[in-house]
Structure formats: C-alpha cells, structure tokens
C-alpha cells in the first residue's frame with residue numbers, strides 16, 4: 676500500500692522530484708489551514724515534511740494516528756513538539772549539519788557589514804552621497820574579541836572563519852567543547868567580548884537568554900549578531916539598549932516575530948541590520964537540506980536505514 680506524505684511547506688525542486696519519482700508514495704499538500712484540515716480529514720497521513728514555519732504541535736499529531744515520522748528540512752526543531760512526538764512514538768527527523776557552512780558565512784557577513792558600517796555605506800553611494808564617505812567609517816574585526824554563545828556545528832564554523840580574520844575567539848556553551856578557543860563563564864563572555872554571536876537552538880532554557888541583565892553587562896561598543904532564533908533575545912530590552920546606545924549595534928537574520936510587525940521599532944534603527952531569515956537559503960544548501968530530509972523520510976517509511984544521526988529523538992525512542 677502506498678504511503679501518504681503530507682507537505683506543510685514547499686520544498687526544493689530536486690526534493691519534490693524525488694518524492695514524485697517514488698512510486699510507493701503519494702504527495703499531499705497542506706500549505707494553509709483549510710487544505711491541511713481537508714487532507715487530514717480525507718487521508719491517512721504516514722509522514723509530515725515541513726520547513727521552519729509549519730507548526731507540528733500535539734493537537735495536530737493527535738488527529739494523525741498513523742503518523743510515523745515528522746521531518747524538518749533544516750536543523751531547528753522549535754516548530755515541532757518533539758517531546759509529544761516522542762511520547763507518541765513518532766520519529767523526528769532533521770538534516771543535521773546541512774546548513775552550518777552557509778549560516779556561518781551569513782553570520783560573518785552580518786558581522787562585517789555591521790562592524791564596517793557597510794549597509795549604510797552602500798546606501799550612501801546609491802543615494803549619490805559619495806562625499807559623505809567620512810560618515811560611515813566603521814572599524815575592523817581584526818584583533819577584536821568575538822564571543823560565541825553555543826559552540827555546536829555552526830558556532831565551530833563561525834569560530835574558524837573569525838580566527839582566519841584575526842579575531843580572538845572565546846565561547847560559552849552548555850558543554851565545554853574540545854576546541855582551541857577559550858571557554859568563559861557566561862557573564863565574563865558578555866563583559867569581555869567586542870561582538871557576541873548566538874548559535875543556540877530556541878528551547879525553554881534559551882528563551883530570552885539575552886535579557887536586560889545580560890545586555891547591561893555588555894560593553895557600550897558591543898555588537899550583537901543573531902542568526903539562530905529571535906526568541907533567544909528579549910527584543911523589547913534589546914530595542915531599549917540599542918536606542919539608548921547601551922550597546923553599539925545589532926545584526927540578525929531572525930526575529931522573535933517573522934515577518935516583523937510593520938511598526939516594529941527595532942527594524943528602522945540606524946544601528947540595526949536585519950535580513951529576512953535567509954541564512955540557509957542558498958541554492959546549494961536549500962537543495963541539500965530538503966533532499967537529505969526527503970531521502971531519510973523515504974528510508975524510514977520503507978523500513979530501510981536512514982542516514983546516521985538524522986533521527987533527532989532516536990535515543991529517547993530507544994532505537995540506539
């Protein structure tokens with residue numbers, strides 16, 4: 676009997692093609708609430724494939740008694756209730772390490788743009804204001820201290836590039852890692868870093884980790900970079916700190932609310948630079964994240980072996 680795979684969001688063309696070519700699979704799409712409800716009511720669902728927006732909460736899982744696997748084309752699992760999926764014996768699959776290089780590149784690009792004031796400098800030329808070039812002189816990263824919060828796959832890549840730029844890398848992580856960088860206590864890192872870059876998942880432990888107290892410990896010249904998840908920072912307090920110049924600048928690819936409210940006061944600040952959650956959205960990485968995920972989903976549905984480490988809740992499910 677064919678298996679039904681429900682897509683909550685679009686996936687890369689190559690990944691969709693793989694699904695289309697799988698003669699033992701039916702593709703169903705539930706890109707909006709109405710179509711999702713209709714698919715659920717009319718079909719048995721064996722697998723869900725989503726990216727970062729599709730919410731897979733327990734209320735959805737309880738309507739899908741045959742669901743065997745929830746797959747995330749990407750890494751972050753904050754849109755999936757992993758704990759309830761595990762309780763229900765559902766495998767949660769992601770694409771570990773698939774986007775570390777491209778997100779590390781994006782992080783360093785944001786850091787350089789902010790540090791060198793390039794985002795303002797480029798606009799200045801487009802506005803025919805060459806003569807204003809002294810206004811946006813910025814500073815170099817060489818010789819500065821970069822504090823990395825979260826030394827996982829992405830943190831390690833950022834550290835490597837930053838080292839090549841001549842930065843002094845220090846880090847804080849929930850576990851000390853076997854890396855050639857100095858581990859600092861959280862507060863010490865906040866106090867000593869010239870720029871601080873976040874590389875943590877969003878969980879109940881990391882939500883609002885960068886709160887008013889953390890912000891108050893940073894240098895007035897500090898730059899904060901966030902390519903992880905918006906919810907790790909208390910955005911109101913961040914706005915207050917930036918507006919009052921208690922820290923110098925903020926560059927991010929993520930916000931607590933995406934897209935932001937059109938009146939969000941953070942976005943237009945002069946010392947703020949934001950891209951629209953496209954850190955992993957390069958042609959190569961988008962395709963890799965999606966094809967890897969589809970391949971593993973198909974393997975699981977066919978009772979074949981998926982790639983090692985792709986089942987996030989493997990240990991909790993007791994499957995080694």
Ligand SMILES: O=C(O)C(=O)COP(=O)(O)O
Pocket residue numbers: 726727728748749750751752774952955
């Ligand atoms: O893999 C992740 O966690 C990402 O943030 C990638 O971006 P996405 O959420 O898929 O748009």
